[in-house]
Amino acid sequence: MKKRMATIALLMTAVMGLSACGSSGGSGSDSGGEASGGDSGEGIELVVSHYYLEEERDSNASGDTFLTMVEQYEEEHPDVTVTQQTMSQADFTTKIQAQAAANELPDVFMVKGSWVQNFVDNGVLAPMDDYLAEYEYTDTFRSDAFDASTVDGKIYGIPNQLSMTSVVYYNAELWAEAGYDEFPTTWDDLFAANEKFKEMGISTFSLGNKDKWPAESCIISTIGDRYTGSDWTNSIIANDGNAKFTDQEFIDALNLFKEMSDSGMFNADCNTITDTQAAEYYAQGQAAATVSGHWEIATLQSLADEELLANTKVALLPTNDGSEPTSFSGGCGWYFGVNANLTGEKLDAAMEFVLATSGYDASVYTAETYGLPSGNVVSDVDLSGFSQLTQDFVELVNSVSLTPTYDLQMDGAVIEVMNTGLQDILNGTKDAETVAAEIQAEQDKL
């Protein structure tokens, strides 16, 4: 009998262990995260939460910019104590959601464009219009800077980075070997080149889609826009019911992606490696090109040797009719927002902090230190001191316009279904129509 009791007790503990996964909302958070009202007195304490780790500072332009700006702010404002809560991006994403659920958000925190609507609906973000009206450099923000942080005409976040998610980095030497002077401007040429690279035993593009976002963020966002146009995308983002994922244009885009995959354009293990591993394949000459974002420059500079870097050129994915591409996916995706619970002096300080660390000054620092564009337009930047790759990149970006990146702006649940469906397409297990119908079914639930 005693043994049976012990068995039952063990059973209970073992099963109860399951509930650890069930406590999505109930778990407590550390005390530092709680925002308090504006109490004046002996200085102000601001709790700031972000995902810029000190140890990644060297390889992360926007991270270094933010951390530098915070140091500057602290020097200029000795009366304000800034407490930073830093963690990896994945951990940050989880933690901030849990804090929002418990209404225990820090004073200042990063928000992704696709979360803004939800956060505003829940009343946790403070509007910034009054503070922007008084800000010296409001005119310098890009015209599309606040697209993803505006709800009902009010602005809830200041962008601190410009994501450019869909640039082709290609190894000019390998393409010359295959008989191409530059990256093809038509899909037919691209598919023909693919056959040559297969003969050479390398893949045309290296893709690392284990984490599911690269195929969608870097490839589908641009191909999709080529087929559907940005009005369609904006209609999906606004969920006004006009555009549907089951529209033929979007299915055509998925079919093109399926064709790319079926013809062996990507490395065979694209679903099991990460974005960084894909960059390694490219850096080792196992792929002729890779499609990735602005972060790829820093990644390649740390992975590839001088020769390969010198051979690396930038281009855009072809258009459907073979004309010169005029756009690719990108935009401001991450913002710094302020807790709606703040009042008085503390609210003023938080707003000032955000504008000081993510506004014009930050853009100037990014441009001068890294050559990269960000949320504000900075003119007269001397690029001559930067690598040829960076110069080419900036030149390319400045010559075209940006179209919405899906995962920065569409609803998170829809993106999750899309990302999973794209993995199925890459794996050859689902066709375009099925995936489109699944994505639309999720969109219908909104």
Place this chain on the structure above:
Amino acid sequence: MGYLKMKKGSMLLCLLPGIIWYSFIILVPVILAGYYGFFDWSGGINKTFIGIQNYIDVLKDSVFILSLKNNLFLVVVCLIGQLGLAFLFAFMLNSRHVRLKGLHRTMSYFPAVLSAVVVGFIWSFIYDYNYGFINAFLKLIGQGDKAQAWLSNEKIVMALVAIPLVWQYIGYYMIIIMSAMSSVDPQIFEMAEIDGASGWKKAVYITLPLIKNTLIVCVTLCIAGNMKIFDLIYSLTGGGPGNSTSVMAMYAYKSSFLSYKMGYGSAMSIVILVISLVVVGGSQLLMRHFTKEDEG
């Protein structure tokens, strides 16, 4: 009698710290999850009460059903793989022909102390397409055309995920079973040997019935562990390709924190709890039923 008897009040007082700790770590979150499950809630202050709609949706959700099937698959594979092999190894190590028993014991327990993320990392190298051990081996023996991106093959990926899981926990159950075996009186074996019982017969007719209660505990632990499995699969495949290696806990996590359906995710975790209780309870009833027949 009675010298250890306590007053009811003081007994409760002694239990209080444990009860409080237990309540806040386990009971309160479970009850809260059940409560949140009744709301359309995306995280934040606003919640809309929608009755049991979330619970109905969970049971109709094809991805959830697939995840449940994957969990049950892992339970079956691990019951056979982990417990079966653990029993076999424990029995072999108990035999007096084996040398260096301590070393064997330590080495086989070693994977159990590794973090699941580390195990996932090690095995993703083994399965790797370019540098992986399996593909390198296939090329070495001239079967290079059979090399593939293993974790992309959705037909066998669940089995591939189960292998590291079995590998990691054999040692864990082996230690438990070995300790149970060592409590069996060696005289019984000596008598059986005099009667001419072979090694195999000793295992099945003597050891197995005598460590039955420990095995029941192991089965329970194994089932509960596999119903809540998350970390290893997350680091190995992330549920992919598509949803083919998705398990319930991972889907609940993704619904809550990637799709921002907190209410739905909460409802799902309650459904997982109920299903797990049913599976564990069912297995207990089954085992009790069969062991009783043996005695009768």
